[in-house]
Each structure stands twice: as C-alpha cells, then as structure tokens.
Amino acid sequence: MTPETWAKLREPFDLKDVEWRIGRSSGRDGRVSSALAFAYITRSAVYGRFDEVLGPENVQVEFVEWRAHATKCRISLFVDGKWIAREDVGVETDMEPIKGGATDALKRTASAWGVGRYLYYLPEGWVTLHPEADKNKPGVMWASHNDKKTNARTNFWWSPPALPEWARRRGVDLTQERELDMVRELIDAHASDPPYLRALYAGVDEYPVSDATRVAMRVMITEAGKRAAKPAEKT
Numbered sequence: 001m002t003p004e005t006w007a008k009l010r011e012p013f014d015l016k017d018v019e020w021r022i023g024r025s026s027g028r029d030g031r032v033s034s035a036l037a038f039a040y041i042t043r044s045a046v047y048g049r050f051d052e053v054l055g056p057e058n059v060q061v062e063f064v065e066w067r068a069h070a071t072k073c074r075i076s077l078f079v080d081g082k083w084i085a086r087e088d089v090g091v092e093t094d095m096e097p098i099k100g101g102a103t104d105a106l107k108r109t110a111s112a113w114g115v116g117r118y119l120y121y122l123p124e125g126w127v128t129l130h131p132e133a134d135k136n137k138p139g140v141m142w143a144s145h146n147d148k149k150t151n152a153r154t155n156f157w158w159s160p161p162a163l164p165e166w167a168r169r170r171g172v173d174l175t176q177e178r179e180l181d182m183v184r185e186l187i188d189a190h191a192s193d194p195p196y197l198r199a200l201y202a203g204v205d206e207y208p209v210s211d212a213t214r215v216a217m218r219v220m221i222t223e224a225g226k227r228a229a230k231p232a233e234k235t
Contacts, residue, residue, distance in 0.1 A: 001079045008053045010114035012169045017045035020125070020160040025145040032145045032156040037125045039163070041116045043103050049115050054078075063102050071098075073105035075113060086112040118167055127158040134206075138182035179213040187217075187224050197225045 018039050025035035050059045058078040066072035066089055074087040088111075090104025111117040134140050135157045145154045190196040201221045204214050 001077075005053060006114060009049065010117060012118055012167050013041055013045055013049070013116065014169050015163065017041055017048075018119075018163070020127075020141075022127070022143040022158070025143070025156070027145050027154060027156075028147070030152065030154050032129060032154055035127045035129065035143070035145070035156070035158055037127045037158070037160050039119050039122060039125060039160070041107065041119065043106060046106055046110045046115055049110075050075075050077075050113075061106070063105065069101070071101040071105045073102070073109040075106075075109045077113065088112055122167060123164070125161045127160055130157040130159065132157060136186070138179055138186065179210065180216060183213065183217050184220065187220050191224050192228055194225060194228045197221050197228065201225075 018041060020037045020039055023036050023038045025032055027033045047061075050056075054077060060074075060076040060083070062074045062076075064072050064074075069092040070089050071092070072087055072089050074085050076083045076085040086109060088105060088108035090101045090106070090108055092098065092101035107116060111120070130137070130140050132155075135142065139159045140157050141159065142155060142157055145156060146152075147154070187197070187200070190200070201218060204217050204221075
C-alpha cells in the first residue's frame with residue numbers, strides 16, 4: 001500500500017459523517033450537571049471511505065458469530081496484488097443487539113486499517129447543556145440521565161463540543177450548509193411573528209452553531225423582519 005493510499009484511509013471525515021452519543025452524565029435532584037459525549041462515524045461512512053479510496057472491487061467484508069453476544073468482522077483489502085486481512089470483535093448492544101454488534105465490529109476493524117482511528121485520540125467531549133426551551137434550536141439534541149441511587153430518569157438537552165482543527169477534513173465543510181438549512185427552516189416557520197424574530201436575533205450568540213452561521217443568521221432574521229413589517233399589498 002502506498003503512503004498516499006494509507007493517508008487517504010486515515011483522513012478525518014466530513015463533519016456530516018461524525019455523530020455523537022452521550023457516554024456519561026452526572027446529576028442529582030432531577031437536574032443534570034454535566035455530560036460527556038463520544039464521537040463516532042456511521043456504518044455507511046466506513047463503507048464509503050473504502051469504496052472512495054480503493055474501489056468496492058478491492059474490499060471484502062465478512063462477519064462471523066464469535067462466542068456469546070459477540071461478532072467478529074474481517075476486512076480484506078486487495079493491495080499490491082494480494083489480499084490482506086485484518087479483523088476485530090464487536091459486542092452486542094442493548095438496542096438491536098445483532099446489528100449493533102456487527103456495526104461495532106465493523107468500526108473496530110476499520111480502525112485497524114486507519115479508518116476513523118483519529119476519533120480515539122479526541123480530547124474529552126464535555127457537552128454544552130441547554131434548557132428545555134432550547135430543544136428546537138439547531139444542533140441541540142435530547143438524552144436521558146439515569147440516577148443510580150433512585151433509578152429516576154431525567155431528560156436533558158445538549159449540544160456536542162466542536163472538533164479540534166486536526167480532526168476536521170480538509171476541503172468543503174458541509175456542516176455550515178446543514179446548520180443554515182435548520183436555521184432557515186426555523187426563521188421561515190416564524191416569518192410572520194416580529195416579536196419572535198426580535199427575540200431570536202437577540203439570542204443568536206447562544207445558538208450552538210459556527211460563527212459564520214451566526215453572521216448569516218443575523219442577516220436572514222433581519223430580512224425576515226423587514227418582510228414581516230411590510231404592509232401586505234392590496235389585491
């Protein structure tokens with residue numbers, strides 16, 4: 001395998017392919033005080049990376065049941081005229097046990113080939129907590145905290161941390177495009193409500209989006225406010 005091919009396999013993913021899940025949360029008396037999230041890549045992103053770099057004809061993926069509640073994945077690549085295989089094991093998850101175990105095994109084995117391995121070196125991902133009033137804002141997600149002492153469950157809303165620069169794929173960043181789509185939908189839904197638009201403008205800095213999206217957001221809100229204030233034309 002050439003150094004160029006190896007580097008392409010190890011390259012960070014577009015932010016649209018990176019998702020987050022809560023790994024640990026803390027709280028008491030029905031209030032969450034902190035939470036830690038882990039970044040991961042999707043199953044389709046793994047297959048896409050191998051297809052993009054090597055072509056589907058040069059990749060073979062096999063799954064076999066391995067002991068109880070575990071799945072082994074073997075990924076073979078056709079490199080320099082021969083097939084080379086690497087494998088690892090994934091454990092079944094609580095939700096969709098068989099599929100979850102296979103996905104876990106796939107990602108672990110892919111990291112043996114360098115795909116997504118950089119995510120293991122990310123700093124701790126402490127999330128930003130939000131009040132329930134923010135639950136419909138772009139980038140805000142829902143999770144549940146289980147109090148081990150009382151077994152009570154508390155819902156909370158959060159947004160993930162920003163990835164460091166070295167963990168971002170060079171080139172076009174599609175995250176802002178996705179942010180703008182969500183912001184545009186929010187503004188369009190309240191386009192005829194000037195008080196809401198004014199409150200939205202005042203709270204732009206609190207939104208968990210990039211600085212560039214905040215600038216565009218202010219412009220879109222201003223334009224929507226002008227249209228809302230303009231008298232309707234008589235027909």
